[in-house]
Amino acid sequence: MYKIQTLNKISEIGTDVFDKSKYSISDDCANPEAIMVRSAKMHDMQFGDNLLAIARAGAGVNNIPVERCAQEGICVFNTPGANSNAVKELAICALLLSSRKIVEAASWAASLKGTPDAPKTVEGGKSKFAGPEIAGKTLGIIGLGAIGGKIANAAEALGMKVIGYDPYLSIGAALHLEPSVKIVTDINEIYANSDYITIHMPYTPQTKNTIDTDQIAMMKDGVRLINLARGELINSEAVVKAIADGKVAKYVTDFADDVVLGVENVIVLPHLGASTPESEDNCAVMAAEELIDYIENGNIKNSVNLPNASMNAVGTKICVIHKNVPTTIASITTAVGNEGINIENMVNASKKDFAYTMLDVTGDVPPTVEGKINAVDGVIRVRIIK
Numbered sequence: 001m002y003k004i005q006t007l008n009k010i011s012e013i014g015t016d017v018f019d020k021s022k023y024s025i026s027d028d029c030a031n032p033e034a035i036m037v038r039s040a041k042m043h044d045m046q047f048g049d050n051l052l053a054i055a056r057a058g059a060g061v062n063n064i065p066v067e068r069c070a071q072e073g074i075c076v077f078n079t080p081g082a083n084s085n086a087v088k089e090l091a092i093c094a095l096l097l098s099s100r101k102i103v104e105a106a107s108w109a110a111s112l113k114g115t116p117d118a119p120k121t122v123e124g125g126k127s128k129f130a131g132p133e134i135a136g137k138t139l140g141i142i143g144l145g146a147i148g149g150k151i152a153n154a155a156e157a158l159g160m161k162v163i164g165y166d167p168y169l170s171i172g173a174a175l176h177l178e179p180s181v182k183i184v185t186d187i188n189e190i191y192a193n194s195d196y197i198t199i200h201m202p203y204t205p206q207t208k209n210t211i212d213t214d215q216i217a218m219m220k221d222g223v224r225l226i227n228l229a230r231g232e233l234i235n236s237e238a239v240v241k242a243i244a245d246g247k248v249a250k251y252v253t254d255f256a257d258d259v260v261l262g263v264e265n266v267i268v269l270p271h272l273g274a275s276t277p278e279s280e281d282n283c284a285v286m287a288a289e290e291l292i293d294y295i296e297n298g299n300i301k302n303s304v305n306l307p308n309a310s311m312n313a314v315g316t317k318i319c320v321i322h323k324n325v326p327t328t329i330a331s332i333t334t335a336v337g338n339e340g341i342n343i344e345n346m347v348n349a350s351k352k353d354f355a356y357t358m359l360d361v362t363g364d365v366p367p368t369v370e371g372k373i374n375a376v377d378g379v380i381r382v383r384i385i386k
């Protein structure tokens with residue numbers, strides 16, 4: 001029985017994908033084979049020897065020690081695009097919230113309950129909540145992946161001019177963009193030309209404070225900023241100061257911190273981007289399918305720390321996670337050959353410092369093989385899947 005530990009609430013549609021005669025799922029189990037997680041912070045966790053994989057039911061993996069996991073032979077997956085529509089819809093909502101003073105107006109209207117002539121009062125007071133339309137304005141998007149690309153197309157459909165910046169734009173993502181979306185190669189063009197700026201890229205130590213005082217200074221007066229990606233991408237102190245100075249008109253963020261909470265013209269949402277039943281189901285199902293294919297077949301799809309690799313084997317599969325260094329593959333195949341085993345098929349792929357080799361072997365696989373491969377310099381983990 002494989003044990004799957006859930007660190008956050010994972011949609012039941014996803015956990016139902018596991019065959020319960022082979023898998024037990026619980027939020028409290030010792031030494032699981034796999035972990036399913038959403039936003040729980042895992043950097044300080046120690047992992048048991050059985051842990052083969054972690055699946056992030058979502059996009060961002062900054063809560064997971066991805067590099068350490070690779071060093072420990074733990075494959076980390078995410079679920080690319082599975083929650084992108086949910087975030088796109090919230091981003092469109094945020095664009096409107098940043099323009100039309102909807103939050104302030106609704107809360108003012110609610111405050112009129114019990115007053116003698118509320119209908120008359122609202123008509124008299126509504127002018128202070130007027131705000132501009134988004135049609136005809138320029139939206140700058142930083143990061144044109146699953147979410148940014150969908151927002152670009154939706155904003156175009158709403159009549160906005162869209163400019164996007166993404167130095168690592170994939171061909172697939174580019175092909176999904178409306179031809180009218182203008183792609184710029186200098187991020188400063190986003191800052192200089194946008195009425196609204198929204199950011200949709202991963203948070204890493206390198207992308208911390210991508211938008212800070214200097215970037216804000218390049219922006220148009222009255223710019224509206226949206227951050228549904230990660231709080232650390234935009235310096236909260238810099239934005240709050242720019243709001244006080246009148247440089248930034250509004251900041252809508254999905255990430256609460258003590259600097260932005262309670263500040264006028266900042267709308268803080270409680271990390272709601274992916275909180276739709278549809279996206280929670282999509283992410284959980286994709287995460288469960290990734291784990292099952294890895295645990296049972298050794299196939300890797302959508303890993304963030306190991307390469308994608310899959311193989312239909314005719315015999316036994318020997319799956320090896322190893323360092324991406326010269327002679328390791330040769331040493332592994334020699335170790336297998338020295339045990340009298342013939343390799344029928346082989347797949348090898350690498351991602352940065354790590355590599356994955358799958359061998360399809362026929363005939364008896366003596367129990368000594370695992371130890372022999374493990375003894376090869378650079379080998380991190382060996383699994384034999386019959």
Ligand SMILES: NC(=O)c1ccc[n+]([C@@H]2O[C@H](COP(=O)([O-])OP(=O)(O)OC[C@H]3O[C@@H](n4cnc5c(N)ncnc54)[C@H](O)[C@@H]3O)[C@@H](O)[C@H]2O)c1
Pocket residue numbers: 058059060061080081083084087142143144145146147148165166167168169170173200201202203207228229230254271272273274275
């Ligand atoms: N608020 C939420 O609930 C929520 C939900 C989903 C995702 N997110 C966040 O949004 C981020 C993006 O999600 P996604 O699904 O679009 O991911 P994605 O991987 O599909 O797209 C990210 C894009 O950012 C680009 N990028 C990387 N570094 C960049 C840089 N320095 N400058 C500009 N672009 C850069 C990549 O090339 C890629 O195209 C996630 O990493 C996550 O942190 C938040």
Ligand SMILES: O=C(O)CC[C@@H](O)C(=O)O
Pocket residue numbers: 038039057058059060061083271273274275
């Ligand atoms: O799981 C969530 O609710 C948030 C997910 C989101 O931050 C992501 O990066 O996919």
